[in-house]
Amino acid sequence: MTDGTPARDVKEAARGKYAPVRMDESEILRRGLAAFAELGYAATTMRELARRLEVSHNFINERYGSKWNFWCAVVDFGLRDTQSALDRLLAESRDDGERLRNVVVALYRVAANASGMNRLLSDESTRDSDRLDYLHQRFIKPFWDSIEPTVDRLMAAGRIPRTPAHILYFAVTAPALALAQDPIAERLNPAAALVTERDRNDMADALSGLVLRGLLPPSPGETVDA
Template identity: 60%
Template sequence: MTARPKNSSVGLDESEILRRGVDTFAELGYEATTMRELARRLGVSHNFIHDRYGSKMAFWRAAVDFAFAGVQADRDALVVETADDAERLRRVIQQLFRLAAHETQISRLVADESARDSERLDYLHRGFIQPFWDSIEPTIAALIAAGRVPNVPTHVLYFAIVGPAIAVSQSAIVDRLDPAAAPVADLDRDTLADALSAIVIRGLLGDE
């Protein structure tokens, strides 16, 4: 029998394969995402993921790398171009919330993986979560020293900033809490993100 070529054509470009991977892992969680289900959603044979990526875990890493591509570079650019500490923190939080509002699957995936100890959380922490925190930690430290931000443990500040951003992806409960409003899917995502980030920013920096 002739071996199937590792990079055989599947009718989808690489970005669409990885996008569907992100969507599936975010929706079902890693453990519940089977190779068979991935194959069904990609419209490929059961062996495709193994042939092209080597394993489900390798495919998960590739999908996560795709989802976060360019995010840290954009944040680093924002940090460099903003001189005032308070304004820098505001803009970073606004950027984070807008990303979470538009890329809800990333938020769902991070929220799910953050709830358990695993090599996947190690990968997210090492590659994306810690670099994010490292990029804003000097700003936060300066604001704490100036008495502008509460002097609380790092994880408390992390939850205060990242937790509400992740919550933007929880549209099902939002529709139930506010049934008179339009479904979340129909709302302007930037408006939603800016409203929530403004609350978080005011909580951190207080009235000016």
């Protein structure tokens, strides 16, 4: 620079409070989700977010108010429409067996194709925190509340084993969370590094099929699609 001001300082100044950010809100949230999923909440610093978003160090505070508020916005973005789509499946299914199968298959497909959100959920589920409270309020409880009546009826009918709610929750959701474990999947099967969206759906369907065959075997005379 001819005036002696470092180029970096000029670039940062251009990103001041009122400078436009040339990035869609959805892209901001996608990059934020990728950062939180990869690094975890504590290690995702404001400076690291600014670097990944290519914005000023104060951008998150100026736009969202705090890192916590930005994390909440990222979670809302990552989980948008998920429960409403599951609710539609519940409403459209003909019986409880089909209802549970359809929801589990759909849940696994979402998990396979949204590995960042899946990884964040898996990571935060191991910590007793306000973030887990938020996830429980916004997604986990609404999801479980929506399928619990179906599960209760299936248990009463002897279709699935009677077991505590949290054990059944783990049986349904834990394999889906495992779909975010790409590094170990690639070590077990190098071809997993080259998966397409269709491959991810096939992988999700294969895993949900395994889970459902153990959890909800077909009743006598019932035909279930493979």
